[in-house]
Amino acid sequence: MLSRLAESLYWIGRYMERAENTARLLTVNYYATLETSGQVSEEWGPLLDISGSKENFVRLHGRADGRTVPAWLAFDRNNPSSVSSSLAQARENARGLRDRIPSEMWECLNRAYYDLCFQNEEVLDRDGLFEFCSAARDTSQFFFGIAFATLPRDEGWLFMRAGQMLERGDNVLRLVQTRYRSHAADPAQLAVHNHRWIAVLKTASAYEAYRKCNHANVSPRTIAEFLLLNPGFPRSVRYSGENLHDALAGIDRIHPGAHPALLREAKWLVARLDHATIEELIARDQAELGTLLTDFNRIGSAISASYFTV
Incomplete structure (x- = not known):
């Protein structure tokens, strides 16, 4: 193509x-x-x-x-x-x-x-x-x-899927990062913050799915964990990272070994999300969330440099 x-x-x-x-x-x-x-x-x-x-x-x-x-x-x-x-x-x-x-x-x-x-x-x-x-x-x-x-599930589908998953993971990370930063700034207003976290779920179209997994617990920590690390929810960051890697792996099968560094970058992102804990991601002023966001952006830049630069 x-x-x-x-x-x-x-x-x-x-x-x-x-x-x-x-x-x-x-x-x-x-x-x-x-x-x-x-x-x-x-x-x-x-x-x-x-x-x-x-x-x-x-x-x-x-x-x-x-x-x-x-x-x-x-x-x-x-x-x-x-x-x-x-x-x-x-x-x-x-x-x-x-x-x-x-x-x-x-x-x-x-x-x-x-x-x-x-x-x-x-x-x-x-x-x-x-x-x-x-x-x-x-x-x-x-x-x-x-x-x-x-x-058709060809190269075009894989590139479109990669773009979709990259954008989705980036968006959900920004959503959680921004709200968690606000939450940490003023923990005294607990009721207001919980209301806003429910809005975060609804923004990611995750409210009903979250309530099925967490019947009684509506807290910033569990909401962040669901949106970042849940492997089965299609708008979570982990799901986006895994599907981004799968799309890039499919492209690599069409062009074997053309850009191994890009595939390693995507695989490393998946490994981090597979083994991360929510405590690690939201600790230290949420620095790890910023690192993940940087990783998504780096992969996006690498895709452009690898496949689209003439």
């Missing part, structure tokens, strides 16, 4: 996962601010850390509140992590692959582009943020469902 095609599929996987993650983040936080009136600014600020777009936001908008942050994360094309930007970039990558991917995948992206990517802050004026985010989330799930059902 040409590196251009592989790169497009890889970034489609990343952008579609990013659009869904951001849409979930906005939806859950929208309801959290309704339930904790009077602390709106405090609730919206951490979303910028989770999305990794705080520096650009501060430079362009300054104040983080219930108007500027949703507009930045949902509609602003100056933000490469916004829902609109992610969907538009996914469509642009797919446009050059229309003869290489099932027509249903293209139609899904093209329809979402025209339905969602020209929306603006008027959505907030009519209180339509929930509908916008729900449509974006459903688009991502529909797209990956079509891909799962129709895309």
Whole structure:
């Protein structure tokens, strides 16, 4: 497969996962601010850390509140992590692959582009943020469902899967890291923090799955352990790391021994997650969470350098 095609599929996987993650983040936080009136600014600020777009936001908008942050994360094309930007970039990558991917995948992206990517802050004026985010989330799930059902399990599938899992692991790590940092800063407000940790579960679409495993215990430690290390939950960091490695191993079978250092890096990440304990990950001011996030980003950079640099 040409590196251009592989790169497009890889970034489609990343952008579609990013659009869904951001849409979930906005939806859950929208309801959290309704339930904790009077602390709106405090609730919206951490979303910028989770999305990794705080520096650009501060430079362009300054104040983080219930108007500027949703507009930045949902509609602003100056933000490469916004829902609109992610969907538009996914469509642009797919446009050059229309003869290489099932027509249903293209139609899904093209329809979402025209339905969602020209929306603006008027959505907030009519209180339509929930509908916008729900449509974006459903688009991502529909797209990956079509891909799962129709895309051949070849090199293209593996690159798209690698991009999806890399983005998912990165997002959940940022989510847990940001919330745990806030939790450690003010442990006196236990009830408020527990409420926010339930929101973390809902942001990762993990609330029902977590409650099946932990009927009575809702604590930051057990929630963090579930989202980071649970081997069977498909949005946990461990699951993402394992599936990222499997995708890269599949690519390596097609190109035997082409990039052994990259595969070793992915295998080392899996080994760390397999043998880590939650105490190790959240100890010492959560330094290990930062290390894991760096590892995911390093693998992403290595994929680009190994397969996409001409």
